[in-house]
Amino acid sequence: MSTPAAPISLVRALEERAFNAWPARQNVFHRGWLLRMSGGYTKRANSVNALVPGAPFDGVREAAAALYARHGLPTVFRLSPLAPPEADEELAGAGYRHFDPSLVLHRPLALAQLGRPDDSVVVTTTPPDAWLNGFAAANGVAPHHRALHRSMLDAIAHPTAFALLHAQGLAVGFGLAVLERGAVGLYDLAVAPEHRGCGRGQALVQALLHWAAQAGATSAYLQVRTQNAPALRLYEGLGFKEAYGYHYRVPM
Structure with missing residues (x-):
């Protein structure tokens, strides 16, 4: 890409x-x-x-x-x-x-080009407990960081959407969208390990893009590690293209 x-x-x-x-x-x-x-x-x-x-x-x-x-x-x-x-x-x-x-990947966004979101995904503007607890478990958030994660979510000033995907009666997929100046950013995308590879991530992204387009977004962006080949294939299939790269420098 x-x-x-x-x-x-x-x-x-x-x-x-x-x-x-x-x-x-x-x-x-x-x-x-x-x-x-x-x-x-x-x-x-x-x-x-x-x-x-x-x-x-x-x-x-x-x-x-x-x-x-x-x-x-x-x-x-x-x-x-x-x-x-x-x-x-x-x-x-x-x-x-x-x-x-x-x-950083980027794509234009238009509601007419998006399909109907999957019924298994529920989108809310505040995070329910099932989202908070499920995301922490799926993404390995340490117990001592969970309150901090919640406080950072609460501090987001712009409109937000939280996608929660259920399968077999369980909350297994999670995603966050933040809308600012016509662009929606996708964050905290996670699927429980035992439910990966089944199209859950695509359903989450599509539901969040649909919410954003309905709210007036005309573009979308997200950030992904270059070594995450499955995620890159998913996002490329959803129309995202590379905007630019970045890297970290950490002390030895």
Whole structure:
């Protein structure tokens, strides 16, 4: 899956939406960089990110290391196309390991092009207990992080939808959509391990896209690890194409 590089304006727009859709508990702004902290739950919410194209990197590594150490967290950088090349070079030279390359996928959205959502998926605008507990089990959320996960969901400022898929009377599939400025982001997509490979993920995505299109969304995006071949095949089959990539740098 590959496309020409996305315009930097699209990268910045999607990055901004993603920061809003998955809000960190604490944000620190530093010379065009955003330092996010959320008690260690998820790399995205506990990482350093460029906010503007080509933000200067001099002194950022040292400032970030001091701040994250103060809060008992590792210094994790998430490097999108907004980050200047020298950031990656300096971090590599300082012994930060390249980790978890990922893609942001994007597609246009129109209600007329979407099929009828599967009846097994229920979409609500707040997460029921079955969604919260089932997602935590399916995605391996540690017990000490579950309250933090809930608080981050509660902090999302924009319209949300929670998809819950049932099979054989059990909640087995979960997904979150966040709508902002005409684009819907898909997050927290998870299917219980014993129910994977049966089309459950496709049903979840289609239900969330249908909700978003009805609410006025004209495009959709999501983030996926490059090594997750089954997910990439699923999203490509649903019309998503690569917008841009990013990766993490973590201390050795």
